[in-house]
Amino acid sequence: MTGRHLLTAADLPADRLRRLLAAADRHTAGQQTAPVAAGRTVALAFFEPSTRTRLSFEQAARRLGADVLTFDPATSSMSKGESLRDTVETLALLGADLLVLRHPTAGAAGDAARWLDALTGGRVPVVNAGDGAREHPTQALGDVHTFTSHRAEQGSGGGDWFDLTGVHVGVVGDVAHSRVARSTNVVWTALGAQVLLVGPPALLPGDMADWRYAATATSFDDVLGTLDVVYLLRQQRERGDSRRFGDERQYRADWHLTVERADRMRPGAVVMHPGPVNRDVEVDRDVLDRSNPPVMLLGRQVTHGVAARAAVLEWLLDVEPDERAAR
Numbered sequence: 619m620t621g622r623h624l625l626t627a628a629d630l631p632a633d634r635l636r637r638l639l640a641a642a643d644r645h646t647a648g649q650q651t652a653p654v655a656a657g658r659t660v661a662l663a664f665f666e667p668s669t670r671t672r673l674s675f676e677q678a679a680r681r682l683g684a685d686v687l688t689f690d691p692a693t694s695s696m697s698k699g700e701s702l703r704d705t706v707e708t709l710a711l712l713g714a715d716l717l718v719l720r721h722p723t724a725g726a727a728g729d730a731a732r733w734l735d736a737l738t739g740g741r742v743p744v745v746n747a748g749d750g751a752r753e754h755p756t757q758a759l760g761d762v763h764t765f766t767s768h769r770a771e772q773g774s775g776g777g778d779w780f781d782l783t784g785v786h787v788g789v790v791g792d793v794a795h796s797r798v799a800r801s802t803n804v805v806w807t808a809l810g811a812q813v814l815l816v817g818p819p820a821l822l823p824g825d826m827a828d829w830r831y832a833a834t835a836t837s838f839d840d841v842l843g844t845l846d847v848v849y850l851l852r853q854q855r856e857r858g859d860s861r862r863f864g865d866e867r868q869y870r871a872d873w874h875l876t877v878e879r880a881d882r883m884r885p886g887a888v889v890m891h892p893g894p895v896n897r898d899v900e901v902d903r904d905v906l907d908r909s910n911p912p913v914m915l916l917g918r919q920v921t922h923g924v925a926a927r928a929a930v931l932e933w934l935l936d937v938e939p940d941e942r943a944a945r
């Protein structure tokens with residue numbers, strides 16, 4: 619591909635991750651208010667429901683001073699047979715400088731990147747905001763930034779907050795259908811963390827070739843006390859064969875973060891979840907609402923998602939303030 623795109627977490631090697639995390643620090647601290655992307659247009663095309671991801675990209679783009687062009691499939695000519703390619707090309711011809719795409723088909727963002735490279739010679743980057751069950755790299759980036767910021771505040775980790783060596787992350791529940799799990803695995807591993815995929819055998823990936831470095835476990839109770847981060851996943855019933863989830867009562871008994879399980883977590887361990895949360899399915903409402911440990915980072919994940927996406931937009935629009943100063 620000729621252009622720069624963020625299609626999978628593999629597009630974020632450790633040095634790029636560190637630069638994005640440092641930029642996200644700057645945004646979280648409110649240190650950057652200059653409209654570095656004024657006059658640029660960020661197009662959002664979401665072909666699947668989304669609250670957090672779409673709004674946080676919109677918020678991030680506006681913070682940088684960019685204009686936002688929103689495509690709504692429900693009221694568009696898609697109903698007249700317009701293809702994804704037509705839509706993507708039309709957005710570029712209307713002046714989009716960057717496209718954020720969410721689509722139910724795995725690989726859709728890669729297709730869009732190829733079409734736009736051919737049309738514009740690599741001028742319009744594509745950011746994958748979730749393609750089917752495959753990848754969701756900006757969610758993983760925002761989450762890891764939530765965690766590194768939390769560590770920095772706690773003063774744990776020895777000064778280099780972005781070095782996650784020795785951190786044990788358990789990604790728990792419906793791993794097989796989760797694009798967040800796939801991107802999380804790659805991003806956290808790149809920074810040195812050890813990622814454990816924890817779920818019932820039917821909901822762990824069948825083929826581990828794509829899941830670099832991760833190990834698996836099939837009992838939450840066995841590994842709970844070893845984890846620094848308990849990253850809960852929503853059951854993605856919309857993606858697959860509901861028989862894979864088995865009996866709902868049994869699933870809750872084995873995989874639900876109850877108060878009793880929360881009390882067995884490591885001191886200082888945190889709970890994360892990409893949202894939307896199904897209260898009382900992945901996690902007990904009493905765990906979500908209580909004020910004593912473990913530390914719940916769910917709300918902060920939303921806020922840090924905006925900072926991380928602002929960092930990604932700056933990078934791909936080529937308006938990073940630090941880079942400009944260095945030139």
Ligand code: NCD
Binds near residue numbers: 670748757797798893
């Ligand atoms: C996730 C998604 O859409 O993949 N949510 C999100 O982006 N905040 C996870 C989910 O839907 O469970």
